[in-house]
Amino acid sequence: MNAPLLQIRDLSVGYLTDDGAFRAVKNVSFDIGRGELFGLAGESGCGKSTIAYAITRLSKPPAWVAGGEVLLDGEDLLRLPEAALQKVRWRRIGMVFQSAMNSLNPLMRIEAQFHDVLSRHTGASKAQSRARAEEMFKLVGIPAARLDNYPYQFSGGMRQRIVIAICLALQPELIIMDEPTTALDVVVQREILEQVIDLQRSHGFSVLFITHDLHLMAQLCHRIGVMLKGELVEVGDVRQVSRAPVHDYTRRLWGAIPQLPGHGAAA
């Protein structure tokens, strides 16, 4: 087997609260392979987002990484100088968070936002950025002419597609999606995620996917990790985790949702 793209080793993350230090993520270890869709499941507050932010060191105080390693191609991101890390963020690891829609600048036309990102990370000219942006808009199903519009001229679903398109424009090796479509209605959510999966199949990037929707996770992901109160209690192939869970909590998690045909039928 090829070496994994990302290896998380013994990651511990805490928050400093008025009541003292609170350990939100406790010695978590898992790998994400190249081209793999890895899902992180678990109830609200179990530490999923804390991990997502810690990977690219975007955790904000009072969060602090108490220990562990985050190896991207063997290089520990937790120990990389800030300047080197800037080159990893977006360029090698793209991030689409729940609040991604807010990450668009309301005062800039979308074309300019593409150029901003592409010129910074790849030195692209305006014409090169425009060409790339048109290509990306085509991929996410938005007419190229709309690159001249401002964010407020798009629906929430379209804005989320735009953020994904900007993220994909840099061809990252890994995309972290933390509840990327939660704010959208169910039909639009599915549409967008199906599109991401199509793109993943054609472009081969890896995905760390975090959602409350376990069915969706089982349909989309190759492997799943299950978290409980800051610990990773189970990790494995989607079929094993959904059909023959080892941990009692995983069984309860699946038991809490109605069974649908095709459940666990990931690629």
Ligand SMILES: Nc1ncnc2c1ncn2[C@@H]1O[C@H](COP(=O)(O)OP(=O)(O)OP(=O)(O)O)[C@@H](O)[C@H]1O
């Ligand atoms: N800024 C903060 N200060 C203190 N504690 C925090 C802070 N942010 C998160 N936590 C705590 O850390 C724990 C993990 O939170 P986290 O957001 O990672 O969970 P999650 O699994 O992503 O939840 P959700 O699915 O609701 O997004 C929770 O107990 C949460 O209350």
